[in-house]
Structures are given as structure tokens and as C-alpha cells.
Amino acid sequence: MLEAAFREHGGRVVSALAAAFRDLDLAEEAFADACLRAQTAWADATPRDPAGWLYAVARRAALDRLRRRATAQAHRPEETPPEPTPEDLLLAAETPIPDERLRLIFVCCHPAVSPDARAALTLRTVCGLTTAEVATAFLTPEATLAQRLVRAKKKIAEAGVPFEVPSPAAWPERMDAVLSTLEIAYAQAHADAALAGPHADFAREVLTLSGLLARLAPDDPEVQALAATVRFAEARRPARLDASGAMVPLTEQDARDWDSVLMAEAEAHLRRSAALSRQAARAPGPRALQAAIHAAHAERRRSGVTPWAGVLALYDLLLAHRSYTVVRVNRAVALAEIEGPAAGLAALEAAAAPDWLPYQAARAELLARLGRPEAKAAYDAALALDPAPAERLFLEARRGGLAGPGDAG
Incomplete structure (x- = not known):
């Protein structure tokens, strides 16, 4: 329970401390001090406001560390803060501590930080992912990723990057990294249909x-498109589990259970994105294409069928922007719906990613549809990748349905 609380509130607490003290390392060290104190102080009961407790204790720890460095006065937060800007007012959330996440995301995505480290630094510092989790998200060795993070934080300190939301004129050079960070953070939560894992709060936060x-x-247009994608995905949340708690794949969900309010919000953001692209005479960007794919799946609410040809065409366009494994795997699944599982399997295996759960799950499904005996081994490979509880139940049920004579399943 303690670890869950630390992970749930860590990003906000570290973000608030970093904004106050202008020092990422100090913020992380102070939060670690607060967590150690909590292990003793919370032994009998968790405080009514865990986030507020952690922030208050971490703030005191930060000041203690600064005093020990004999530089407390120089680093102490300003006694009289400047008048808030309109952006500051929008950033003020109804939370027990200042919620500085978006502010710190902009800081971590500063041009002074190398492009390959911006999203990684944000995911580690703001979202609280472990270095190993961030390395996995980027398919990068953990040691390499750790070195990048150290260099990035040092660069922020040396460059004197201001801990504030930059003026809108400076947003374009940071926005892609900001959006990528939110995408990856949301993917961490969306991968767990039951929101039972340590990153469940990312779904609400990114929304x-x-x-x-x-x-x-x-x-x-890309900002509007990301807002659309997250809302399309969250709208399906009520239909993602069956009565046993197992994940329900998108194609098998009851569209009547989808959240109509979030669907309407998603469609409004997507229309806005498309209108902006038309006004600028530009083709849709990668996030707009992703949102359009979600919108195509949402058409099943009205027609009862998924327009797979349109979905496949959108994935083909998306590949021109992002030749990522996730795109190629999802395109293979769409291709299987149009040309059959053999064609889908061939495309899938060309995108081989044996250590990635969605790849193994998709491969097992297509092998099962083809009646191939290797399907069981593929399901076993997927289960060996430590899926979340709801996904494990789904995979086990699928594998169990393949059991033949003499096989206990």
C-alpha cells in the first residue's frame, strides 16, 4: 500500500518541489526522504491527505538539505511570487498541493535537452516511471537510458532553464516532446484494462x-488530436472488462457501454484538429491519424460494423510518419480482418518484436484463427511477459479454448 501511494503521488510531489526549488535532483532526493519518513509515520494509519503529507515533509527535507549545503537562502523559493499569468491560472488544479506537472513537462522538454532525452526525462521525473520502465518504453538499455537522464538534468541546471511555462511563441520547439510524453504515459495506463497496476493514475492525469x-x-491540430485520442480510448473504459474481470478486446466490446460524453468530446477535438489542418493546407499529422483510427472504430456504435478498409488505409498513412513496431503490429491486425489471418500473420512476423506483449498476443490470436498448433506456444510466450491481471485472464481463457485431446490446457 505504501509503494502504491508513493507511485500515485510521486509525480505531482516531485513536480511541485522542482517548481519551487528549481532543482530536479533536490526534488527527487527530498521526495525519497519523505517516503522513508512515511514508512514509519504511516505504520498505524495512512494520513487523510497522503499527497499533502508527502509534499510538506519533502519540502522540509529539501530545506534541510539546502541548509546543509549552506546555500538555503539562495535556493529558497521566492517569498513574494509574481502575479499569475492566464496559463498559471489554468494550471492551478483542485488538489491538496500545487499541481505543476504540465509546467515541469515543458521544462524537461526544453531545447537545451537533447531530443532523445526529453520525453525520457519527463517520464522519469514527472510521471514517476522507473528508469527500467522508461528504458523498456524506448527499447533502450537501462544503463544507456540512465546516462541520458543524468546528462539531461545536468544540462537543465547548467543552462539555467526557467521553471515556468514558456510563452506560446516558444511552444512549437517543445510541443512534440510534450505530446510524446503524454502519449507514452497514457499508454502505460491503457495497457492495463483493469487499471490495477502502479500507473493507473496516468489515465486520469493524461485525460x-x-x-x-x-x-x-x-x-x-496535433494537440487537439491527442486530446481526441485519449478521450476515445477512455470512453471505451466501461466496456474493457467482462464479468470475470478479464480484458475484452476492442472488437468484442459492447459499444452501448462506451461513454457517450467522452465520445462526443473526442469527436469535437478531432473535428477541430481536421479544421485546423485544412485551414493551414497541411496533411493530417501522426496524432491526427491516430485519432482518426480511433474514430473509425467508434463508427461501430452507429453502423454495427468496423470499417476495416478505412482503418487499414489510415495505418498505411501513419506508417509514413511513424514506422514504429506498435503501428506495424496494429496494421497487421487490420490487414487480417480484410485479407485473412494468413496475410495478417505474414505482416505481423515481418514486424517481429518477441519481447513485446501486444505482438505475442496478436501472433497467438492469428495462429489460433489459422488452427496452427503453434498458437499454444505463442500464448505461453505472451503469458511469460507478465501481463496485467485482466490481460492475463484474457490470454489464459484464449489458450484454454485451444485445449485438445490429451492436453490439460
């Missing part, structure tokens, strides 16, 4: 932050 960012940047 909020993407909406906030859409209000801050109303004329950016």
Missing part, C-alpha cells in the same frame, strides 16, 4: 492534462 493543453493551444 486532464491533454484537455488543459488543448485549451492552452487551441490552434495546434
Whole structure:
């Protein structure tokens, strides 16, 4: 329970401390001190406001560390803060501590930080992912990723990067990294249909932050598209589990259970994105294409069928922007719906990613549809990748359905 609380509140606490003390390392060290104190102080009961407790204790720890460095006065937060800007007012959330996540995301995505480290630093510092988890997300060795993070934090300190939301004129050079960070953070939560894992809070946080960012940047089509994608995905949340707690794949979900309010919000953001692209005479960007794919799946609410040809065409366009494993795997699944499982399997295996759960799950499904005996081994490979509880139940049920004579399943 303690670890869950630390992970749930860590990003906000570290973000608030970093904004106050202008020092990422100090913020992380102070939060670690607070967590150690909590292990004793919370032995009998968790405080009514865990986030507020952690922030208050961590703030005191930060000041203690600064005093020990004999530089407390120089690093102490300003006694009289400047008048808040409109962006500051939008950033103020109804939370027990200042919620500085979006502010710190912009800081971590500063041009002074190398492009390959911006999203990684944000995911580690703001979202609280472990270095190993961030390395996995980027398919990078953990030691390499750790070195990048150290260099990135040092660069922020040396460059004197201000811990504030930059003026809108400076947003374009940071926005892609900001959006990528939110995408990856949301993917961590969406991968767990039951929201039972340590990153469950990312779903709510990214829903909020993407909406906030859409209000801050109303004329950016990719910002609007990301807000649409997150809302399309979250709208399906009520239909993602069956009565046993197992994950329900998108194609098998009851569309009547999808959240109509979030669907309407998603469609409004997507229309806004498309209108902005038309006004600028530009083709849709990668996030707009992703949102359009979600919108195509949402058509099943009205027609009862998924327009797979349109989905496949959108994936082909998306590949021109992002030749990522996730795109190629999802395209193979769409291809299987049009040309059959053999064609889908061939495309899937060309995108080989044996250590990635969605790849193994998709491969097992297509092998099963073809009646191939290797399907059981593929399901076993997927189960060996430590899926979340709901996904494990789904995979076990699928594998169990393949049991033949003499096989206990």
C-alpha cells in the first residue's frame, strides 16, 4: 500500500518541489526522504491527505538539505511570487498541493535537452516511471537510458532553464516532446484494462492534462488530436472488462457501454484538429491519424460494423510518419480482418518484436484463427511477459479454448 501511494503521488510531489526549488535532483532526493519518513509515520494509519503529507515533509527535507549545503537562502523559493499569468491560472488544479506537472513537462522538454532525452526525462521525473520502465518504453538499455537522464538534468541546471511555462511563441520547439510524453504515459495506463497496476493514475492525469493543453493551444491540430485520442480510448473504459474481470478486446466490446460524453468530446477535438489542418493546407499529422483510427472504430456504435478498409488505409498513412513496431503490429491486425489471418500473420512476423506483449498476443490470436498448433506456444510466450491481471485472464481463457485431446490446457 505504501509503494502504491508513493507511485500515485510521486509525480505531482516531485513536480511541485522542482517548481519551487528549481532543482530536479533536490526534488527527487527530498521526495525519497519523505517516503522513508512515511514508512514509519504511516505504520498505524495512512494520513487523510497522503499527497499533502508527502509534499510538506519533502519540502522540509529539501530545506534541510539546502541548509546543509549552506546555500538555503539562495535556493529558497521566492517569498513574494509574481502575479499569475492566464496559463498559471489554468494550471492551478483542485488538489491538496500545487499541481505543476504540465509546467515541469515543458521544462524537461526544453531545447537545451537533447531530443532523445526529453520525453525520457519527463517520464522519469514527472510521471514517476522507473528508469527500467522508461528504458523498456524506448527499447533502450537501462544503463544507456540512465546516462541520458543524468546528462539531461545536468544540462537543465547548467543552462539555467526557467521553471515556468514558456510563452506560446516558444511552444512549437517543445510541443512534440510534450505530446510524446503524454502519449507514452497514457499508454502505460491503457495497457492495463483493469487499471490495477502502479500507473493507473496516468489515465486520469493524461485525460486532464491533454484537455488543459488543448485549451492552452487551441490552434495546434496535433494537440487537439491527442486530446481526441485519449478521450476515445477512455470512453471505451466501461466496456474493457467482462464479468470475470478479464480484458475484452476492442472488437468484442459492447459499444452501448462506451461513454457517450467522452465520445462526443473526442469527436469535437478531432473535428477541430481536421479544421485546423485544412485551414493551414497541411496533411493530417501522426496524432491526427491516430485519432482518426480511433474514430473509425467508434463508427461501430452507429453502423454495427468496423470499417476495416478505412482503418487499414489510415495505418498505411501513419506508417509514413511513424514506422514504429506498435503501428506495424496494429496494421497487421487490420490487414487480417480484410485479407485473412494468413496475410495478417505474414505482416505481423515481418514486424517481429518477441519481447513485446501486444505482438505475442496478436501472433497467438492469428495462429489460433489459422488452427496452427503453434498458437499454444505463442500464448505461453505472451503469458511469460507478465501481463496485467485482466490481460492475463484474457490470454489464459484464449489458450484454454485451444485445449485438445490429451492436453490439460
